[in-house]
Amino acid sequence: MLAAVRSHRELAAQRVSGEVRLRVHTPDPGQASWAGGHTLVEIVTDDMPFLVDSVTAELSRHDLNVHLVVHPQLVVRREVLGALAEVPAAPGPDEAGPDELVESWMHVEVDRTRDETELTRILNDLQRVLTDVREAVEDWSRMRDKAIALAGELVQRASCRCRRRTWKMPVSCCDGSRTSILRFLATANTGSAPTRAAMTSWRP
Incomplete structure (x- = not known):
C-alpha cells in the first residue's frame, strides 16, 4: 500500500488547476508485487462528477476487467506553478479554503496488459474521456x-x-x-x- 501511495504521490507532484495527470503502466511483478500483477491506471485531476463511471466505462470498452478502484478526494495545497506543497489531514473536501484545491486521485487496477501500443491507446482514450467529462460538467x-x-x-x-x-x-x-x-x-x-x-x- 505504501508503494502505491508513493507512486501516486510522484504522479501528483506537479499539476496546475485544470490539468489531468494520467499514467497507464504495467509494473514488473518482481519489483511491484503490490500491484497484484495488474495494469495500473493512475489519475490526478480536479474533483468533479462522473469521473469513476466515465473511466470504468472506457476501460470496459477496451475489454478490460476492473479489479480495484480507489478514489479518494483530497484537499491539497500547491505552489503558484503547481508544485505539490502539502496534503493536509484536514479539512475535508467540503471545507477546503480559498488557497486549497480539491482533487480526485484515482487508482484503478485492470487486467494485465504488456502491449505498449495498447497501453498508449488506453492512455489516449482516457485522456479524451476525462476532457469530455470536464467540458460536460462546465x-x-x-x-x-x-x-x-x-x-x-x-x-x-x-x-x-x-x-x-x-x-x-x-x-x-x-x-x-x-x-x-x-x-x-x-x-x-x-x-x-x-x-x-x-x-x-x-x-x-
Whole structure:
C-alpha cells in the first residue's frame, strides 16, 4: 500500500488547476508485487462528477476487467506553478479554503496488459474521456444557470406582455408548463437520477 501511495504521490507532484495527470503502466511483478500483477491506471485531476463511471466505462470498452478502484478526494495545497506543497489531514473536501484545491486521485487496477501500443491507446482514450467529462460538467453548470434565469424571466413577463409580441423569447411566456419544465431540468438533473419527488414535482 505504501508503494502505491508513493507512486501516486510522484504522479501528483506537479499539476496546475485544470490539468489531468494520467499514467497507464504495467509494473514488473518482481519489483511491484503490490500491484497484484495488474495494469495500473493512475489519475490526478480536479474533483468533479462522473469521473469513476466515465473511466470504468472506457476501460470496459477496451475489454478490460476492473479489479480495484480507489478514489479518494483530497484537499491539497500547491505552489503558484503547481508544485505539490502539502496534503493536509484536514479539512475535508467540503471545507477546503480559498488557497486549497480539491482533487480526485484515482487508482484503478485492470487486467494485465504488456502491449505498449495498447497501453498508449488506453492512455489516449482516457485522456479524451476525462476532457469530455470536464467540458460536460462546465457546460452543465452554464446550461443550468441559463435555464433558471430563463424560467425567472418568463414568470416576470407573463403577466402583461405575452399578447403584445413586443419582445422575443425562445419559448412562450404564457405557457406555464414550459417554465415548470425549465426549472425541473435545472434543479432535478444534478448528476444523478432524479428522485421520485423531483419527477412528480413537474406537471404540464
